[in-house]
Amino acid sequence: SLCTAGSNIFASVRENSPVGQFISHISIRSDPGANTVRLCLTGPNANWFYLEGRTIRLNSSASRVLDREVLGPFLIAELTCYEDDIKQSHYRILVEILNENDNKPKFLEETIQPFSISEVNSVVFTVKAVDSDGDMISYFIDQSSDAWFFRIDLPNSGKVVLSKPLDYESRTRLQIIMWAQESNTEEKFNISTVLTIDIEDVDDQYPHFLPCTPVSPRVPICMNPTYTANITGKQQDSVLEFSPGPIRARDGDRGINAPLMYTILSDNHGRFVMDNRTGEIQVEDRLKYSVATVVVRVLSENSFPPVFNATTFKGFIIQSSSPASIVSTYGNQVLQVQVSDQDFSDQGVNPNIRFLLHPPSRLYQVTQEGVLIARTDQLRAFDRHILQQVVARDEESGEEASASVDIEVLQRGQAQQLFGDVDSRLAGGIAALILLMFLSAFLFLLLRF
Ligand SMILES: *[C@@H]1O[C@H](CO)[C@@H](O)[C@H](O)[C@H]1NC(C)=O
Ligand SMILES: *[C@@H]1O[C@H](CO)[C@@H](O)[C@H](O)[C@H]1NC(C)=O
Ligand SMILES: *[C@@H]1O[C@H](CO)[C@@H](O)[C@H](O)[C@H]1NC(C)=O
Ligand SMILES: *[C@@H]1O[C@H](CO)[C@@H](O)[C@H](O)[C@H]1NC(C)=O
Ligand SMILES: *[C@@H]1O[C@H](CO)[C@@H](O)[C@H](O)[C@H]1NC(C)=O
Numbered sequence: 228s229l230c231t232a233g234s235n236i237f238a239s240v241r242e243n244s245p246v247g248q249f250i251s252h253i254s255i256r257s258d259p260g261a262n263t264v265r266l267c268l269t270g271p272n273a274n275w276f277y278l279e280g281r282t283i284r285l286n287s288s289a290s291r292v293l294d295r296e297v298l299g300p301f302l303i304a305e306l307t308c309y310e311d312d313i314k315q316s317h318y319r320i321l322v323e324i325l326n327e328n329d330n331k332p333k334f335l336e337e338t339i340q341p342f343s344i345s346e347v348n349s350v351v352f353t354v355k356a357v358d359s360d361g362d363m364i365s366y367f368i369d370q371s372s373d374a375w376f377f378r379i380d381l382p383n384s385g386k387v388v389l390s391k392p393l394d395y396e397s398r399t400r401l402q403i404i405m406w407a408q409e410s411n412t413e414e415k416f417n418i419s420t421v422l423t424i425d426i427e428d429v430d431d432q433y434p435h436f437l438p439c440t441p442v443s444p445r446v447p448i449c450m451n452p453t454y455t456a457n458i459t460g461k462q463q464d465s466v467l468e469f470s471p472g473p474i475r476a477r478d479g480d481r482g483i484n485a486p487l488m489y490t491i492l493s494d495n496h497g498r499f500v501m502d503n504r505t506g507e508i509q510v511e512d513r514l515k516y517s518v519a520t521v522v523v524r525v526l527s528e529n530s531f532p533p534v535f536n537a538t539t540f541k542g543f544i545i546q547s548s549s550p551a552s553i554v555s556t557y558g559n560q561v562l563q564v565q566v567s568d569q570d571f572s573d574q575g576v577n578p579n580i581r582f583l584l585h586p587p588s589r590l591y592q593v594t595q596e597g598v599l600i601a602r603t604d605q606l607r608a609f610d611r612h613i614l615q616q617v618v619a620r621d622e623e624s625g626e627e628a629s630a631s632v633d634i635e636v637l638q639r640g641q642a643q644q645l646f647g648d649v650d651s652r653l654a655g656g657i658a659a660l661i662l663l664m665f666l667s668a669f670l671f672l673l674l675r676f
Contacts, residue, residue: 229257229264230308230315238320239300240285242295242327246582248285250276250322254306263311270304270320283320283463294361295324330359332407338385339405343421344393351380351388356407356418358560369404369419376401383410395428395481417472428565432479434487436519438471458523466500467523474521492518499523531569533577533619535630540564543635544601554591554599554634564597566619566628579623584617591616591634599632608638 238251258280259266268283269278275293277286279371283306302322308315338355354365365382368374378390385407393401401424408417433537439449454469478485491501529541540649542554542562567575582593591614599614614632621627 228415229262230255230310232256233306233316236283236306236321238283239323239325240293241325243292243329244285244287246285246287248287250283250285250445251320253278253281253306253317253318254281258342258449264302265309265312266322267307267309268603269307272298272302272322273304275302276304276322293324294329295326296330298324300324317396321339321531326360328360328362328409328412328414330362332356332358332362332364332419332522334405334407334420335647338591339420339422341425343425343427344428351386352424354385354387354405354407354422356385357418358409360412362409362416365410367406367408369406372403373398374403374518389584393426395426396432398426398430400425408496420433428480434476434478434485435585437475437477438607454519454521456523457519459529460632462662469521474519476519529570529621530625531625532626533566533568533580533621533628535564535566535617535619535628538630540630540632541634542632544598544603544606545637545639545641546606547603547639549603552603554601554632562599562632564593564599564617564619564630564632566597568621577621579621580619581622583618583620584614585618585629588612588614591632599634601634606636608636608641610636 233253233255236251236253240248240250253266255264255266257264259278260280266278268278275286275515276283277285285293300323302320302324304320306318306323308317317570334354334356338353342352344352354366356366358364363383365386366379367382368377368379368387376389376391377387380386380388387405403422403424404419405422406419411647420566435449436451438452440452442448442450452471454472454474456467456469456472458465458467474489476487476489478487488503489501490503491499534676540556540562542556544552544554556562566577566580568577568580569575571577582595582597584591584593590602590605590612596601597617597619601619612634614634616629617632619628619630
């Protein structure tokens with residue numbers, strides 16, 4: 228038979244080949260059409276071929292390209308040979324479509340949706356791209372944008388790990404550009420996508436008291452303020468006013484703002500109470516706390532100014548060559564200027580009083596006990612000195628009182644006339660006292676100058 232000597236056909240053709248591309252010879256004995264021989268293509272993919280004598284060619288067109296990704300890897304057809312319309316032989320045709328890299332990788336939409344990760348997470352996410360040509364894909368992160376937060380462990384995995392801790396308090400959203408690229412092809416087709424990652428706040432920050440003073444412009448850690456309030460001893464059941472005030476704290480986790488509870492950690496005598504809803508220790512996590520110092524200055528209640536018990540104090544001093552002596556009263560006692568302050572029940576003694584001479588004198592000093600000391604060797608007998616203002620100043624309230632001191636400078640003999648022989652024992656006593664005072668005054672002056 229003219230139809231004999233053929234065989235099943237196994238061939239291959241490149242994907243996207245043009246129309247007329249040679250597929251295979253048919254090895255039958257006679258040319259079809261020459262005699263009564265007729266060839267016929269049938270089967271599922273028969274319309275992908277046409278016959279040209281004893282040659283099978285590809286039947287494609289611009290609008291019908293040979294696409295392996297659509298058709299699958301093989302074309303299957305059958306060839307039947309008729310002689311005088313009688314079927315003489317039957318052959319199978321199997322043509323493999325050789326893959327061409329005609330597709331770019333594509334990210335799977337579901338793997339590149341915006342998503343959130345917790346700021347204390349070290350976990351990872353995975354992006355996935357596919358390539359219709361079945362090519363291998365490598366992933367990498369574009370070095371622009373927020374790439375430095377992430378890295379890819381294995382280039383072919385698409386698994387992204389954190390390379391740097393996240394911090395909601397500094398960034399709440401990150402964006403990275405991911406590339407997927409063919410790794411086993413010459414063309415190395417690629418594709419990119421922008422990934423949006425929202426950071427979720429986690430309760431990881433300590434609360435801090437307000438106002439927040441950053442440790443430095445670069446270190447955003449708050450230094451807690453010291454709150455100060457002044458009260459007087461008589462205040463009771465009153466709300467203290469603090470400076471800076473009021474006492475307030477804020478959760479460091481801006482996105483969470485956990486409720487805060489305030490408590491006094493130490494208060495020596497339990498004199499203060501604090502409303503726990505307007506202060507600071509986190510309710511859920513008592514390990515997250517912040518401590519601020521509160522200073523309450525208890526001021527003595529001040530209703531009365533200090534008062535001198537005389538407007539003018541009178542005294543004398545005996546001229547001598549000693550550098551310093553104490554001014555005495557005519558009652559032969561040490562002259563001591565004194566004030567009383569009715570705010571103080573203890574005999575009106577205000578411990579905060581300080582004496583000073585105004586204007587300061589070259590010849591006299593006043594001690595903190597109100598005793599006046601003269602530079603005896605610089606005085607002239609018969610002189611009279613009036614110290615216009617001895618000032619008593621309450622160092623706490625700042626209140627002042629003043630009095631004057633009238634001092635006569637006597638000669639040694641004059642003192643004897645004044646006190647007479649009767650008082651000689653007393654005068655001796657004065658002399659001894661003055662000597663004693665002189666010693667202490669000398670020490671005082673030594674310290675002072
Ligand atoms: C070639 O393909 C076209 C388009 O599908 C079809 O109309 C035609 O019949 C095919 N030719 C053969 C010989 O099968
Ligand atoms: C992606 O492919 C384009 C060409 O299509 C090329 O210009 C570009 O450099 C490639 N990108 C990367 C990251 O390889
Ligand atoms: C408390 O008193 C001091 C002086 O006694 C004053 O400097 C300070 O401002 C006062 N503080 C407040 C909060 O009133
Ligand atoms: C806060 O104080 C109130 C009233 O003193 C008390 O009932 C409540 O238990 C306190 N809350 C906490 C969390 O200690
Ligand atoms: C002033 O008061 C003190 C004590 O309170 C007293 O010792 C002194 O004698 C008084 N002086 C005068 C001038 O009243």
